[in-house]
Amino acid sequence: MGIAADIAVIVVAGLAGGLVAQRLRQPLILGYILAGVLVGPYTGGITVTGVHDIELLAEIGVALLLFALGLEFSLRELQPVRRIALVGTPIQVALTIAYGFAVARVLGWDPVAAVWFGALIALSSTMVVLKTLGHLGLMGTLAGHVMIGMLIAQDLVFVPLMILLPEVADLGQGAGALVAAVLRAVAFLAAMIVGGTRILPALMARIARWNSRELFLIATVAIGLGVAYATYLSGLSFAFGAFVAGMVLGESPYSHQALGDIIPLRDLFGLLFFASVGMLLDPGFVAANLATVAVLVAVVAAGKAVIIAVLGRLFGYRGAVPLMLGLGLFQVGELSFVLARVGLHEGAVGPDAYALVLATAVITMAVTPLALRAAGPLHAWVRRHHPAEPPAVINVDRAALSGHVIIAGGGRVGQQIARALQSVGAPFVIVELDHRRLEACTAIGLPTVYGDVQAEPVIEAAGIQRARLLVSTVPVPQVAARLVVDARRHNPGLRVIARATSIAEMHDLEDLGADHVVQPELEGGVAMAREALAALDRPAEQAERPVDAVLDAVRDALSDEEESDW
16 A cells, blocks of 8 residues: 555554553653654564655645744743843853754764754753643743743744754855855745735635635645745745744734644644654664763753753842753753754764764653652752842731731732732732732732742741741642641641642642642532522522532542543
């Protein structure tokens, strides 16, 4: 059957690899790469015969991946962290390229390959970081916002890297090819901005008026791949054109529907791409060079983490944020696979170097969740042994800090609780680490202590020993658990109300000493059930019985696997 059989083998193997990755709570792309290794030419068993044909199809996966990335890209998302995203990220990429160049030269690589190696390790993984932040409940934290901003900026930096890196080998003959490539890219970008922003939205508007989902999907794919092919004919990267097309179309009112339609195709062809990445990896070579891989992983992860953490500190972020930035963005990202394939095709990256980079990328991506999970306890240990300067205390009357309420977290939930307490004249203080939330609280006159609620000086500044009640709105399980333990240690008679992200966490916090634990999705479901029964004209006392029965059953019997549905 030829290529049809190969695609069937890859899709089935990709499903198996994806199931394994999901079970191990790892990014799906690691499962796809593993599937590619297993069906590749370097392993026994069922093997893909037309590797080159699959590589050609994988180019569509790259284009659709970058087209979707362009549709999602928005400079507005960089606004809150624009300084470190738009200024710090290019500095980070440049420093990491220089660091990678030095490491590769020590390993004996030639200068061109060393530049490529530096560029390959400079980008982090958007997929892995977003998945990990969501799983750990860190998406809404200041560190989470900074990471997302830097990842978006790295995606933007990827575009010029795609243009410039293939020209590095020609620099010995002069900078003419490099300058020509830049000028072509600028001219194409200008043409797309001037013409594309007028033509593409108008075309999509006309097609949308016909109410044909099929035609709308075909138009979306045609725009992405058609513009990509046009850039290829002009001597630029196929992937670059797809990204620009997505970015231009992303400014139209039809971007959300276009993205929704393109995602299934992107995921399917993305499977082919990541499997093709794995097919080029020789497990025997990696096994024979385990020591080199281990050293490379350690050197890349440590060096990149230090660069990012120091930049975070230099751009004014304090507390746990620089540490979390370093431990969250040290990995090598999925866009590096795209660059590596280009380097392999150009002959700038040899097969052995490609195998080393791929192994480094996979390992660093796999350990990212563990590293981010360790950031909180590690920062708390550092703060205990190296106390920082006294925390900032704003709008707080220290004399009134007795018999008061401490609200850990000044987000929307914390501010709602504060307003309720304020309405009855109850004394309280908010503890908040996020600068934006701190400013929002202080702008409306709420008494606030700036700092990490896990830090000893911060919780003492909030008057933990004299407090009557602690309300934890923190959505991070590790931080909430540590806070309950610390509160009990400082003030054994303190009442504690905590927020949980899962049923299992509810039980854990209760075991640690929390007096009452609220799980928002569970409480919301109970409230909606009561309203549903009331809408059926059931008496209130009759409606409470089934709701209470369901609530008790859920609390007692919900398994870990079921928690993800809440």
